[in-house]
Amino acid sequence: TSYGFRQVAEGEKQPLVNEVFHKVADRYDLMNDLMSAGMHRVWKDAAVAWLNPPKRPGWRSLDVAGGTGDIAFKIIEASQRNAHVTVLDINGSMLSVGRDRAGKRGLAANVDFVEANAEELPFEDASFDAYTIAFGIRNVPRIDTALSEAFRVLKPGGRFLCLEFSEVDMPLLEKVYDAWSFNAIPKIGKAVTGDGEPYSYLVESIRKFPNQANFAAMITRAGFGRVTWRNYSAGIAAAHSGWKL
Ligand code: SAM
Numbered sequence: 001t002s003y004g005f006r007q008v009a010e011g012e013k014q015p016l017v018n019e020v021f022h023k024v025a026d027r028y029d030l031m032n033d034l035m036s037a038g039m040h041r042v043w044k045d046a047a048v049a050w051l052n053p054p055k056r057p058g059w060r061s062l063d064v065a066g067g068t069g070d071i072a073f074k075i076i077e078a079s080q081r082n083a084h085v086t087v088l089d090i091n092g093s094m095l096s097v098g099r100d101r102a103g104k105r106g107l108a109a110n111v112d113f114v115e116a117n118a119e120e121l122p123f124e125d126a127s128f129d130a131y132t133i134a135f136g137i138r139n140v141p142r143i144d145t146a147l148s149e150a151f152r153v154l155k156p157g158g159r160f161l162c163l164e165f166s167e168v169d170m171p172l173l174e175k176v177y178d179a180w181s182f183n184a185i186p187k188i189g190k191a192v193t194g195d196g197e198p199y200s201y202l203v204e205s206i207r208k209f210p211n212q213a214n215f216a217a218m219i220t221r222a223g224f225g226r227v228t229w230r231n232y233s234a235g236i237a238a239a240h241s242g243w244k245l
Helices: 010-035 039-051 070-078 092-104 143-153 171-193 197-208 212-221
Strands: 060-064 084-089 111-115 128-134 154-165 225-232 237-243
Touching: 010 039, 010 092, 010 171, 010 197, 039 070, 039 128, 039 154, 039 225, 039 237, 060 070, 060 143, 070 084, 070 092, 070 111, 070 128, 084 092, 092 111, 128 143, 143 154, 143 212, 154 212, 171 197, 212 225, 212 237
Parallel strands: 060 084, 060 128, 084 111, 128 154
Antiparallel strands: 154 237, 225 237
16 A cells, blocks of 8 residues: 555564553553543543443453553443452553553552463353453454454353444544545654554554444344444444343
């Protein structure tokens, strides 16, 4: 393409992703605010409101690719500090930022951190009431494997909720968004971390990710029932929901 992206083979993908998040872990939260112009907060709040965690103790949730803990903290607060959330991420640098933030917010008792791969979850079958993954699944090389693992670790009746960039359904907004992602995002990445190329790759990974309907079909194929989605900001992001029935 004219954007000069390099093709990333499946086997090359995880090391590249790991390098990006290892490099930016300290500045990840700032980068998120800059690159999404603060919108990621709104989308995360909307997704957690849709999840609607119960306000009683004993409910356990797993946040995969949980990074610095945003979704976990929002779930815990929405449950009025009743829920317990396990934050799982492949990247120890992201998790240690998350651990610090949990301590500062006084949420350490409600959360634990596990360094592992979404494709191979270190939990028994039927361990969790909910599984969330926000802006994570498109970084995972084998999405189908991650979805089967999600299904496996959920209890019967458990809820799957995924927040991810998706397909914009408003042509004018799409133009603005394209200009933003292909020009501004790699530049912000370069300014803050000294290297724009990994961010070009991340933008490209958004373009390659299946649209709302195709991703819903993948979730259904993994075994989930009643799969639906909600668009945020005309589809810049979308949340997909499914149930282990
Ligand atoms: N969920 C957080 C949020 O919304 O702010 C972090 C999202 S960040 C864009 C993507 C995260 O996915 C990174 O922390 C990265 O380390 C993690 N990740 C990438 N590949 C993974 C894998 N195979 N298994 C688990 N986590 C992975």
